Amino acid sequence: MSTSSRIAVDAMGGDEGLAVMLAGVARARRRFEGMKFILVGDEERIRAGLQNHPKLTAHSEIVHAPDMIGSSERPSQAIRRAKTTSMGIAIDMVKQGRAGAAVSSGNTGALMAMAKLSLRTMPGIDRPALAALLPTLGDNDVVVLDLGANTECDARNLVQFAVMGAAYARTAMDLARPRTALLNIGTEDQKGTDTIRDAAAVLRDAHHLPLDFTGFIEGDRLSRGEVDVIVCDGFSGNIALKTAEGTARFVADLLRRAFRSSTRSKIGFLISKPATDLLRNRLDPNNHNGAVFLGLNGLVVKSHGGATELGVATAIGAAAKMVRDDLTRRIIDDLGNVRAEAA
Amino acid sequence: MSTSSRIAVDAMGGDEGLAVMLAGVARARRRFEGMKFILVGDEERIRAGLQNHPKLTAHSEIVHAPDMIGSSERPSQAIRRAKTTSMGIAIDMVKQGRAGAAVSSGNTGALMAMAKLSLRTMPGIDRPALAALLPTLGDNDVVVLDLGANTECDARNLVQFAVMGAAYARTAMDLARPRTALLNIGTEDQKGTDTIRDAAAVLRDAHHLPLDFTGFIEGDRLSRGEVDVIVCDGFSGNIALKTAEGTARFVADLLRRAFRSSTRSKIGFLISKPATDLLRNRLDPNNHNGAVFLGLNGLVVKSHGGATELGVATAIGAAAKMVRDDLTRRIIDDLGNVRAEAA
16 A cells, blocks of 8 residues: 555544544544554553454554653653654654654644654745634635744745645645735735735735735634635734634634523524534534644644544544645645746 | 813714714713713714704814824824824824813724824833723623734833733723733743743732733633733734634624524524524624723723724723723823832
8 A cells, every 4th residue: 555545643642532532543534445544652552442443453553652742841852752752753654654644633832843853844945834724604714824833934934834825725625826815913015014014025926826915814804715825923823723713612602601591592592403503513623623734845734632533533534635635745846836937 | 071071082083984973972972971072073074963963962062173084094194194183183182181082983003103192101101002801701801902003012011011901900890900811822831932921921920010910821712701801912912803803703604694594493593583682792893892092191992993883882981981980090000009019
């Protein structure tokens, strides 16, 4: 079987424990026929956990890792332990060409630092970025990056993020020229920081890039489906992503309270339950799990620390799709074409 | 009558036009007995508009302004026209002591620049900040600042915002020691930028401040009601505020679609309508309108550009409450006490 149909899973990372990780992998396996898994972690515990998943056992191998990365461990400390930890070894499977992607629900900072050190950035990319697909009112999701890999960014980083995000959108959503915008605090040209204005100036003139730069977008229009890619530094992106998650939960909580506020509304709730269930399903972050580090010579997918079985399966599904679509190659080609046309 | 019971209104600012502004003022007047208004703008048009509001006419005076500030006018250009514009003259009413507060739905950047130039910052404050109350799941709203007045901030600015935000929370929500947090992309000490970590170090040791510093808070917990004041630079704050607004609207739009998706859900919707109306009312930004520039020697309240009659009335109500509570004096006193105790 080819490398690309194998996914390395950090079985030990995440807040929900090994059993949830394995259940998530088993669920993903049922969706992606032909996919094989390398389960990295404490061999004895994984073997015990696999007893509940005979079919997954047949489609996976175990690679023992004596150690694991703690959820609050500093990246600088974590990278020194790369070779003995489940996270580090899972990434190494990608580097060695034994897996097409690595998936972890562990410590984001450590995952980023290890992935960067092991896989190195692509030619033409200074820093990788964390990207995810978020739901919109439109037909497609929107790619948002960076979501927290780079707390501070310069204009050059933002331009590179735009190219990578557009390549991701082209691959994931089959778009020819993704509409790409910079996140800002206003839409007028003079708004925002020098960094954002400088990045906008470059993107506005870069007609050779395989994207349509649409200017600035504000936080209130993230989910309108008006653009395909939203670019920002990792601080703003993380604030936006988490605020969106928190607000969706806040509204859902208020809705639940409202429905419980009277007998009449309880009845209304029961009748409209299929409709509200659809909504809940649409907003469940476990249905959008799986952010990818773009700009590395290999695929590393970050699953949410608190991902459920469904969430883990979604992240692995996202990784499987990126492997199948050969996303890394697509981004390298795009960057190469950009350089060739710019030359 | 005392100055403090008079509010100057920029009648010309905002996207919805003079009629909506006047209707909003009239609505606020009915709620705040004894409050008087100075309506600043084109005298002829205001006089014509007031024909629909005889009671407001009896409780207001008109101050003519030959000009107005455009919605996309640069602040640097706007301040040169302060003396002839409705926005500039409304602020001047506060400076002259003729009004206790000025309210405008116009250009935020221009309002900020004019207010700062005219009213000057309080002793001990380097830069004013834009603050608003946002709804939470808890008993109280949460004060969030800065929401866009300062695109970039240093640690000293953030500490001053914390003191001002806490004073606002003490006044608006009658709290002795507001729980105050810094917005960040993680809760661990090493997370975020140097600026945020430096501000945290100062606040952690500042036991003489009339607030309880609770550390970092992430975007997904803004609305949980766990803190009373959230401090951030104007860029992050604007992204967070607008993302929250946009996401609330997104969820409401999805909910509307879900309810329309079948006859059964339509019936459920009709039955539970009183409950969902309550929710809609709770989330309507017009019910939370009125951000205030803190740190100036006088009150200036920013109403949303697209505020409806209800929104304008809410912003004027917020201004009336700040005037009644003498918020400016409270903040100056707090800052004085902080300095005295720190000395």
